[in-house]
Amino acid sequence: MVKIRVVQSGFRTAWTHKVRALFMILSIMIGIAALTIIISLGKGTEEKIMAQVRKFFSPKTVMVVSGGGRMEPNRPVSFSGNLKLDDVEEIIRQIGDITDFDAILPVPGKEAQANGNNTLVDIVGHTPAAEIVHNLVVTEGRFFGEAENRTLARVAVITPRARERLFGTSNPIAQTIRIDNVPFQVIGVIGPRGMDPHGTDKDNEILIPLNTVLRRVANVDYVMLAKFLVHDERRTIPAAEQIKSILRERHSINPSEENDFQVITPVRVKELIDNATRTFNLYLPLLAFVALLVGSIVVVNLMLISVNERVKEIGLRKAVGARSNDIAVQFLIEASSVTIVSGAAGIGIGILLLTQIAKYMNVPFTISWSAVLICSVVSIIIGIAAGYFPAKKAAGLSPIESLR
Amino acid sequence: MISISNLSKTYKKENAQPVFAVQNITLHIERGDFTAIVGPSGSGKSTLMNILGLLDVPDSGSYQFEGKEVSLMTIDELADIRNSNIGFVFQQFHLLPKISAKENVELPLIYSNRTNIGGMAENVLAQVGLKERMHHTSAELSGGQQQRVAIARALVNDPDILLADEPTGNLDSESGTEIINIFKQLHSSGKTIILITHDMNIASHAQKILKIVDGKLLNHTAVS
Numbered sequence: 354m355v356k357i358r359v360v361q362s363g364f365r366t367a368w369t370h371k372v373r374a375l376f377m378i379l380s381i382m383i384g385i386a387a388l389t390i391i392i393s394l395g396k397g398t399e400e401k402i403m404a405q406v407r408k409f410f411s412p413k414t415v416m417v418v419s420g421g422g423r424m425e426p427n428r429p430v431s432f433s434g435n436l437k438l439d440d441v442e443e444i445i446r447q448i449g450d451i452t453d454f455d456a457i458l459p460v461p462g463k464e465a466q467a468n469g470n471n472t473l474v475d476i477v478g479h480t481p482a483a484e485i486v487h488n489l490v491v492t493e494g495r496f497f498g499e500a501e502n503r504t505l506a507r508v509a510v511i512t513p514r515a516r517e518r519l520f521g522t523s524n525p526i527a528q529t530i531r532i533d534n535v536p537f538q539v540i541g542v543i544g545p546r547g548m549d550p551h552g553t554d555k556d557n558e559i560l561i562p563l564n565t566v567l568r569r570v571a572n573v574d575y576v577m578l579a580k581f582l583v584h585d586e587r588r589t590i591p592a593a594e595q596i597k598s599i600l601r602e603r604h605s606i607n608p609s610e611e612n613d614f615q616v617i618t619p620v621r622v623k624e625l626i627d628n629a630t631r632t633f634n635l636y637l638p639l640l641a642f643v644a645l646l647v648g649s650i651v652v653v654n655l656m657l658i659s660v661n662e663r664v665k666e667i668g669l670r671k672a673v674g675a676r677s678n679d680i681a682v683q684f685l686i687e688a689s690s691v692t693i694v695s696g697a698a699g700i701g702i703g704i705l706l707l708t709q710i711a712k713y714m715n716v717p718f719t720i721s722w723s724a725v726l727i728c729s730v731v732s733i734i735i736g737i738a739a740g741y742f743p744a745k746k747a748a749g750l751s752p753i754e755s756l757r
Numbered sequence: 758m759i760s761i762s763n764l765s766k767t768y769k770k771e772n773a774q775p776v777f778a779v780q781n782i783t784l785h786i787e788r789g790d791f792t793a794i795v796g797p798s799g800s801g802k803s804t805l806m807n808i809l810g811l812l813d814v815p816d817s818g819s820y821q822f823e824g825k826e827v828s829l830m831t832i833d834e835l836a837d838i839r840n841s842n843i844g845f846v847f848q849q850f851h852l853l854p855k856i857s858a859k860e861n862v863e864l865p866l867i868y869s870n871r872t873n874i875g876g877m878a879e880n881v882l883a884q885v886g887l888k889e890r891m892h893h894t895s896a897e898l899s900g901g902q903q904q905r906v907a908i909a910r911a912l913v914n915d916p917d918i919l920l921a922d923e924p925t926g927n928l929d930s931e932s933g934t935e936i937i938n939i940f941k942q943l944h945s946s947g948k949t950i951i952l953i954t955h956d957m958n959i960a961s962h963a964q965k966i967l968k969i970v971d972g973k974l975l976n977h978t979a980v981s
């Protein structure tokens with residue numbers, strides 16, 4: 354039975370030894386603050402990355418990339434030229450519920466001339482549906498259409514940096530760009546997209562209808578990759594499996610052979626991101642957790658020292674009628690109330706610092722409430738552990754021996 | 758109310774002669790008695806008193822408190838009797854230094870089963886004449902005042918019996934007289950009192966004087 358007055362008294366006596374309480378608070382607070390900051394920052398960073406990725410890769414996307422091996426961030430993509438436009442068309446025919454698709458052929462490092470300026474750009478062939486598939490924002494003019502792709506029209510949609518280098522501040526719409534001396538008419542400008550996960554500057558591209566690029570620029574019949582949008586997120590995995598079997602059959606791949614292509618689903622993208630954010634989400638929290646552990650060892654020791662210093666007090670309390678259980682409860686309450694306050698202070702300071710760090714690191718400010726919950730639970734567990742051992746020791750002392 | 762027979766306690770330490778601190782003591786204390794225990798230093802008075810106060814246990818012999826054999830009680834039952842049936846006053850006061858006089862007096866109340874404890878500490882502090890100093894810590898009180906706080910603490914749960922181990926031993930004679938007057942007053946209000954002293958002047962206030970020498974009870978001396 355726990356007497357309510359013993360509990361109340363424990364809450365008071367927790368603060369009668371002020372220096373000890375201060376050290377206990379400091380040693381736990383720092384670990385908790387670090388955990389709160391790191392876990393929340395990890396979540397913020399991940400959200401930032403996810404937001405960027407969603408721009409390139411919506412949850413309804415299935416992507417096929419030409420070439421074997423595994424695609425990892427920051428590894429240059431080399432493709433083998435065996436993903437034919439016919440393959441893409443066959444996939445669309447067989448799967449049936451693909452709402453939009455884009456097949457892409459980049460031709461990097463081409464010289465473009467306009468207005469007396471010339472600069473190196475990346476030419477990229479896209480289907481007209483690219484506007485939808487990649488959520489492109491057309492800021493001026495328009496994107497190219499189906500008819501222009503079919504008729505191999507020499508039209509171009511340009512990006513902010515390419516525009517600035519070729520046209521400065523003048524209006525680019527209806528102007529002509531020469532690429533390998535072939536004239537293209539600018540029909541639109543799209544908004545900035547930044548770097549892609551491979552580090553390619555997407556704002557120095559010139560987008561041209563895919564068929565035009567295949568026949569007039571590169572003179573090939575293959576693409577580097579194709580992105581398909583299915584009508585429902587849940588269809589991405591079955592569609593990916595279907596695409597694999599279609600391509601293996603068309604490419605006559607034996608069961609013992611590896612794919613000569615990769616199929617990437619939102620699940621796989623999430624895996625890649627998790628790998629990239631592992632430092633933030635695993636190692637750093639582990640480090641903070643170790644700090645917290647060290648802090649709690651300090652607390653357990655301070656509590657043990659406190660019990661030794663207070664042997665007389667314990668003896669006196671027992672002499673006036675405290676049961677062993679009452680002494681144990683007192684020390685448990687003392688330790689846990691100090692650690693709960695430390696935990697709350699740590700979370701508070703963590704959130705305070707987080708607002709500043711998030712601003713500085715340009716990461717969205719998010720509090721990971723699961724982190725806060727974990728931290729609270731951890732601090733309560735530390736409190737109970739810190740109280741338990743000294744409390745057991747204190748409770749076992751005989752009254753007269755402690756008073757001597 | 759207290760009945761002990763053939764009580765003995767020996768302190769044994771490694772590489773040392775055993776000390777026969779209490780040897781075969783038999784005695785009875787009736788409700789309302791005022792008993793003084795006298796004897797030279799080291800004669801075993803404190804050892805006996807600690808056993809009577811349930812702070813220590815004998816090696817052999819029987820101790821019946823209110824007719825119940827103490828050796829058969831659980832440690833929690835002993836704690837409860839110390840809390841509500843016995844008030845113990847120490848020579849060294851044993852006040853907790855960081856808290857006020859009132860909070861010291863309230864300590865036994867923390868562990869009692871009483872539901873309403875409001876005003877009890879103030880009342881006993883008033884009884885020992887210290888109500889206006891109740892918010893002071895022991896460092897801010899004189900020795901006599903500290904011992905009066907300790908007496909208030911022993912009284913706060915209204916026990917039937919008060920045990921005092923040389924309560925005036927650390928005090929000047931004036932403060933000692935004040936303390937003795939408090940005990941006389943408590944006795945006349947019906948409390949059973951056992952008091953250790955080696956001052957015969959103080960012992961003369963008791964109804965009964967027990968002499969202990971070398972752990973043995975010499976003789977009962979009745980005082981009028």
Ligand SMILES: Nc1ncnc2c1ncn2[C@@H]1O[C@H](COP(=O)(O)OP(=O)(O)O)[C@@H](O)[C@H]1O
Nearest residue numbers: 768776778796797798799800801802803804805
């Ligand atoms: N904890 C102890 N360990 C060993 N010897 C003790 C202890 N307490 C008391 N003694 C010895 O027991 C004897 C009686 O002590 P005590 O009861 O304190 O006597 P008094 O109170 O009459 O001075 C003394 O010889 C003392 O040294």
Ligand SMILES: [Mg+2]
Nearest residue numbers: 802803804922
């Ligand atoms: Mg003594």
